[in-house]
Amino acid sequence: MNKFLSAALLATLTAAPAFAGGTHGGGHHDEMEVGKPGEAAHADREIAVTMKETDDGEMIFEPSSFSFTKGETVKFVITNAGELEHEFVLDTPERNVHHKELMAKMDMEHDDPNSVRLDPGAAGEIVWTFSNPGTFEFACLIPGHYESGMSGPVAVLEAGGTFTAGTVKKVDPKSGKVTIKHEELVDLEMPAMTMVFRVADDAMLDQLKAGENIEFVAERVKGKLTLIALK
Numbered sequence: 001m002n003k004f005l006s007a008a009l010l011a012t013l014t015a016a017p018a019f020a021g022g023t024h025g026g027g028h029h030d031e032m033e034v035g036k037p038g039e040a041a042h043a044d045r046e047i048a049v050t051m052k053e054t055d056d057g058e059m060i061f062e063p064s065s066f067s068f069t070k071g072e073t074v075k076f077v078i079t080n081a082g083e084l085e086h087e088f089v090l091d092t093p094e095r096n097v098h099h100k101e102l103m104a105k106m107d108m109e110h111d112d113p114n115s116v117r118l119d120p121g122a123a124g125e126i127v128w129t130f131s132n133p134g135t136f137e138f139a140c141l142i143p144g145h146y147e148s149g150m151s152g153p154v155a156v157l158e159a160g161g162t163f164t165a166g167t168v169k170k171v172d173p174k175s176g177k178v179t180i181k182h183e184e185l186v187d188l189e190m191p192a193m194t195m196v197f198r199v200a201d202d203a204m205l206d207q208l209k210a211g212e213n214i215e216f217v218a219e220r221v222k223g224k225l226t227l228i229a230l231k
């Protein structure tokens with residue numbers, strides 16, 4: 001291993017000291033910041049994920065974002081509908097960046113419980129328990145793929161996050177944005193006003209209709225105000 005790689009690897013390991021043991025540690029075996037492997041029999045939801053290339057040269061995940069509640073166990077059923085190899089990796093954005101830099105130096109094939117790598121046409125599963133609140137990321141770290149669009153946010157909401165009342169003014173499915181006239185957003189320290197939000201999960205757009213009264217939780221995801229929970 002050359003010097004650059006050692007330094008990069010060290011950076012990866014020290015990025016999350018509490019979890020540096022990774023899959024090789026004892027005790028808290030596979031626990032990571034993003035969560036831990038779950039049991040399929042105890043999955044709270046099952047989500048189909050598709051990975052593919054588009055005609056205009058992008059590489060995408062469908063859906064393009066997720067929102068969960070702390071403690072939720074999710075069974076991801078992942079299909080590679082593209083013509084290239086792809087992978088699905090759950091981690092923190094910081095660790096994905098470091099990992100991606102390593103991948104650019106040598107092609108590592110992951111075999112950790114938080115990731116699955118699939119040949120074209122293949123399908124696989126990850127069962128994952130989101131045990132910590134925060135903003136995480138799913139990504140394909142094969143060189144060039146992340147830059148071509150293969151990443152998305154995973155918002156894990158602290159159970160009992162503050163819901164705020166509001167009225168939907170406008171829904172724009174094309175841009176994935178919704179305009180809401182809302183009460184004070186306590187967690188974000190924002191007074192009542194009308195604002196435009198992104199949605200953490202595209203499926204939320206189907207539940208939002210202009211004129212409806214809703215209760216929602218908003219958070220900053222990648223610097224943008226984002227609806228992460230809805231009722």
Ligand SMILES: [Cu+2]
Pocket residue numbers: 059085086087140141142145150
């Ligand atoms: Cu890929």
